[in-house]
Structure formats: C-alpha cells, structure tokens
Amino acid sequence: MRWSQAFIPTLRDDPADAEAVSHKLLVRGGFIRQLMAGSYSLLPLGKRVADKITQIIRDEMNAIDGQEFELPVVHPGEIWKKTGRWDNVEGILVKFKDRKDTDLLLAMTHEEIFAFVASELSSYKQLPQMWYHFQTKFRDEARPKSGLLRVREFVMKDSYSFDIDEAGLDVQFQRHRAAYVRIFERLGMSVIPVAASSGSMGGSESIEFMVESSAGEDIIAVCSSCDYAANLERATSRVPVATDEPWEGDIERVATPDIRTIAQLAAAFEFASADRQIKSLAYIVDGQLTLVLVRGDHDVQEQKLIDGFGTEHIRPAHPEEIQEALGAMPGSLGAVGVTHLPVVADPALEGRSNMITGANEDDWHVRGVDIGRDIAVGRWLDVRAVTEGERCPDCDGVLALERTIEIGHIFKLGTYYSVPLGASVLDADGKEKPIVMGSYGIGIGRNMAAVVENSHDESGIVWPVNLAPYEAVITVVKIADEPSMAAAEEIYRGLLEAGIDVIIDDRNERPGVKFADAELVGIPYRITVGPRGLAEGIVEVVRRSGGDVARIALEEAAAHVASAVTTERF
C-alpha cells in the first residue's frame, strides 16, 4: 500500500467527546469514526486490525474443533418468546415488525438461534458439537461510552457447545478457557480469568476474562499470593473472627436522637464502633420487603442479592414502604424481634453478640444484641462487598482490588435454552435428553480498544506485530530525491515478497509529519530512507516499541525487517 493513496485520516487534536485513551487514539489514528452514540464505522486501518483479531480467534476456535457458522442478525420474535427473553430482557433488546406485522428483533446474542439449529441434532452420537460465528450484535445500551469499549452495535465471536451431559460441558468449558488464554496472549494482553456472576439467565458457572485498565468498568479482587481472582460481584474473603466483649443480660434501649448513620453512631458511643453495629437495609425482593443485615462497616454487593435470590427484581425500598413495614425510617432500622418479614444476614454476623442496631423506632437503638438469640435470621447469605486488603478466602494472602475491562466471558448454560427450543437427543438408552449447552463470547472491537488501552505512549498506539494494521512502514524522508525513492521501492518490493504487511509513506510531507503519523498509527517497524543515510549505504530501522534504532545496510534492510516481523508473529 502507498500511504499517498490510502485513506488514513489522522488528526492532530483529540476529539472533543473522547475520554478514554483508546477512544482518542483510535479516532486520531484514523481507525474508527463515530456514526451515532455507541456505533462506529471501522475505517481501513481499523478493519485491518479487526480482521487480524478475528483470524487469531478463528485459529484458536478451530483448534478446539469449532465449526464456523454465520447466523442472521434479525430474528423472529417467536423464538425469543419461547425462551422468555422476548419479555424478560428489558431495554437493550430492539424489537420491530416487518411488513406482515411479524415481530422481529435485532440479535443481542445468538443462544436462541444456535439452539434452534441444534434442534436438528437427534442422537447422542452426534455430540459433542462446538459451533461458532462472528456476527453483529445490537444492544440498546442506556449509556454507551468510552469509544469501542462500550457500544451498542458490535461484532462478537460467540461459540456454543452442545453435549449430552454436564461432564461433556465441563470438557468444552475447560477447552474454551484454555483457548481464551491463548487468544488473549496472542492479542498481547495479560488476562486474568475470574469467577463471575452468571447473571440470572440460567447457568451454573461462568468465568470472565479481565485485563487491567483504568478505563475499565469492572472491579475484581485478586489475591497477592495465590491464583484466586473474582469479580467483585461474587468475590469473597475471610473476615477475622471477632471476639465480642461479654454482655450480661437483656438488650437495652439507647436513646440516639438525630443519629441516622453508622458513622454518627460510632462517633457518639464508644461501644458502637462500626464493626459492632448491624447495618439493616430494606430491599424489595420480588415485591416482598426484606431485611438484609451486614456488619456496620461492610457494604452490600447488590449483584450477590440478585444471584442469591435468583431474581433481578430487587431494589432498595422507598422510605414510605419502610415506614409502613417497620414503623421507623432508615437510620433507625433493626431486625430484633422482626418475624413478619424475611431476614437475610451476611455470615460475617454469625455468632456475634453484644451488638448494636436500630430499634425500629426513630431516634432509638438497642445494644447488647446477640444475633443468635435476638434475631430470627431466615437465611444466611454472603451479600457483602469485599474490600481492599482483606484476607484471601483460599490462602493467607491479601486481596487487592483492580479496575478491569471484561474482554471475554464463558458460561455454562445447561439446558436453559435447549429445553424450550426442543434441542434434545436420544441417549444410549433411547431416552430423550435435552442438550447441555455452554456459550462463550469475545467482542472484537472491545478487544481492539483494550489492547490500545494497554499498549500506547505519548506518541500514539503501540500495536503488537500480531495486530498491527501494517507491520512495517517505509518512510521516505524526501520523495523528490530519486535515489531515496528508488531505494525505498526496492525495500518495499522485498518486504511484499516476504509476505510482510508493508506500507510505503510516499507522501510529499515533511519528515516530522510522517514520523508522527507512523507513531500515532502504531506501526511496529519503521524503515527510514533518506539521502543522509543512503550516502553511507544505510537505512534506519526503528522499532516502535522501545524506540531502538538500527542502522542497516540498504541491501539487507528488507530481509532484516522481514525476519524481525516474522519472529514476532505468533
């Protein structure tokens, strides 16, 4: 490719509406342009990178016996009604009608359609199967942001496994896990697989693949000394066993005028430090007001409530609802003596005594509370958000919290989709059994952005050779100088013959402009050809990553760079 003929619209200034580094650099480097909120056009450079990511994923999917499909992006509503998602998925699912007034939708994922195709399977002898495709998804996200990191329309590689039983699913799940680790390695990212919440749509186990980034939206807890890592949505930790000072006798009322918060109470009474308090939160769970108790210095992780109760219909109760149910306002709530409402408590409270909590009467608390004796806990449920510095649940290490981007996610689905869609086979005994499914996704654009988040400097993007839109650029310092052009053309031909993705910068621009563009775009190797070097028979080879400069004889330049590029590919 000749740069003078290429459409590579680089910009000097950051786009005004970009915040994330990857967003700024991908726009400035001429990789993407926004069409509307959460929707981007891939320009030639962006398309080249996306294709390389796609090919790496395809390789690895094929390596675990995946078979590539291509399913439609517009689906009949009917199929989604069978699994319930037509009605259950709120907001992000775009529905519309065709001219015959048939309900249609834009695919936000493809479980239904793959399961529908899989209903053609009839015998356990045909299993296992592993199917995948690269296809556009549309999710009408309430808040797209950060360029390619969170969009509404995007291409995802999603694969689906089909097995006769859980044991088979385990195998496919583990194969995917290993394949994903290889994929992210080849994309140049150090990935952290973490245990994740599987959401409410079926599924027993899920692993998210996270990469550290300040632009990320997820927080994970990582152990300093073992391989424990989990999304904060389900991370756990060991809480040191508390030894409560003994309290003789019954609970005692304490007047606490105008005290509404844990901190105020702790400040007011020396016996009421936050870890001695019981925080009582009122949630509406499936329409039922429910008390959720955690230690005063702990916070509730709402996803744990959702997972624990198995419903997404959870929200904090309104003050009026609380007043009606408990006779007091938030700030004075407690579960002592509460038997008419479900009470859920975090295990960190188990066995505690001599605690203090709200009296369900404004301006009053009670002290001397023994959880086992005084509170009718209906269910112990880990609902607590882990915090930085707590002890690892698996070893003696300490947990650190890290902000991350989710770049892949694998799920065990079970029979959630196969049952309603009739995807079943006969087993060896001639009995009909629903196919056990798994689903596994990687977003192409988000991965492109994640790589940029992790690999850039002040000058621009630093692509790994595996993803670079061009692996080498030949920068002709002075195109009017005929020996320079001739030498550059010679190297160009040599690299093309060696199968290197090369672009020759033959623009009539000043050298500084070309250098800056090459760095912004992030091409791994730059060969600078100019009169100064040619006078000595050499050209310069600059490595984008690290900036090493090598002076190479003109005749050897193409072979030198071809060899460097080839050894870096994997």
Added chain:
RNA sequence: CGGAACGUAGCGCAGCGUGGUCAGCGCGCCGGCUUCGGGAGCCGGGGGUCGCAGGUUCGAAUCCUGCCGUUCCGACCA
C-alpha cells in the same frame, strides 16, 4: 432512567452576558514560491442553512419555547 454540560467550517475552538460590519481564529484543505532527517515559512484561495422547528423583534449565532443529537456522573448492563 435521574443529574450536568455541550451543539458555530473536516478537526479543535472564540463569539452569545449588554441582539445591529460577528460569520471569526488555529490546524487541516486547494494554488504559488521558498523549504525538506521530528508536526515549515510567506503569498493567494475554497469552505459554515451558527443542530432543527417555532416565537419575540425593524433586525437573532446571540433572547424565549419545544424538539433532536452528543458527552460526562450515577442507575442499569443475558
């Protein structure tokens, strides 16, 4: 969905308070000359229904109303 900000040339912005040569600047773009190893200089150009629609006014980028769009914080995110 709650809160906030913004919308003027391809990009980045000023101008709106106190309506009237306010249609402007920088970069980019086109032509010319000089330059040419880190985002050149000079000269000359092209380019905008001031997001859209109403309204107020003799007169609206500027004031009022409505709408649309984009971004940020939060909620949400199979």
